[in-house]
Amino acid sequence: MKTLSFFTICLLTGLRVFSQTASCCHTDAITEFATLANREDFRMAHKDPLPYVYQGTAGADITFPTTDGTPAHGFLFKAKKASDKYLFVYQEWYGLNDYIKKQSEKLYNDLGGEVNVLALDMYDQKVATNREDAAKLMQGASRDRLGAITQGAIQYAGKTAKIASVGWCFGGGLSLQSGLLEGAQNAGVVMYYGMPEKDVSKLATLQAPVLGFFANKDKGITPQTVDEFEKNMKAAGKTLTVKRYDADHGFANPSNPIFDSAATADAYGLVVPFLKKAFGL
Structure with missing residues (x-):
């Protein structure tokens, strides 16, 4: 989560693109978001997660290779029937x-078990x-490792796979970067209060629409x-649908005491139809 285009040379090219996004000062969306952790107001907006133990049985831990030589990990809900449709799920900053x-698992079930849902361990x-600690x-x-993991996941899905992504917080930005790396295989991007890419030339390479949810009280x-x-996105000629809520950063995280159930339900009511359309379900 390296064969950028599924050929080794393409893979490496893609990794370089990811790395450049993380090293060019004014367009480094990933690094820019990470630096927010230096701000006390942003850290304090993240309450410590409430205790929860996952007890589902449909998913399983997997390991897959990456081009940097270090295996990556994920949690996979495999489609009920053989499918080349994949939804990459990107974690919050907790992991x-x-x-x-x-x-x-909820996304997997609401997509009818027709899509492979892979939660990537970044x-x-x-x-x-x-x-x-988060x-x-x-x-x-x-930044190189983040790119290697994403590219490894793309390679794991296969060169004929149709891929969409969703993520929250740190993962919201990673979801958008994933869409950029997926190239023509990208079917759609969902991002919850993640750092947007600011380089219009990179945004112009997106091959699918983006659905973004943001909080008006977000300090980051x-x-x-x-x-x-x-x-x-308009300058890049790309499709972006934005929904803003009178909430704070992390509003869709049920482990956060500031969890906004109404805003979360409203957003999720848009996510599932968006993904179904993306996958042609």
Whole structure:
């Protein structure tokens, strides 16, 4: 989560694109989001997750190769019948915890079990249980490694796969970056209050629509940031649907005491039809 285009050379090219996105100062969406952890107001907006133990049985841990030589991990809900449709699920800044597994299972069921739902472990089996550790994990995540994991997942899905992605918080930005790396295989991107890509030339390479959910009280991904994203997507000639809520960052995270059930239900009511359309279901 490296064969950028599924050929080794393409794979490596894609990884370079990801790395460039994370190293070019004014367009580095991933690094820009990670630096938010230096701000106390942003850290405090993330309450420590409430205890929860995932008890589902439909999913299973998997390991897949990456081009950097280090295997990556994920939690896979395999389609009931052979399918080349994949939904990549990107974690919040806490890591691939049991809440993400539960949400992945919900998406799997609501898509009728017709799509392979793969929750990607972007922290290599490290999971935070408090905001301080989450901030450290996010800031310590290697940009090259993040790209390698995503590209490994693309290769795992296969060169004929149709791929969509969804993510929250740190994963919201990763979901958009995933869409950029997937190229012609991308079927759609869903991002919850993640850092948008600001490079219009990169956005112009998107091959599918984007659905974004943002919070008007967000101190990190501010309304002004969202305004800029809408402007940039328009300049790139790409389709973006934005829904804003009078809520705070993390409003769709049930492990967060600030969880907004009404906003979450409204957003999810748009996500499932969006993904069904993306996959032609």
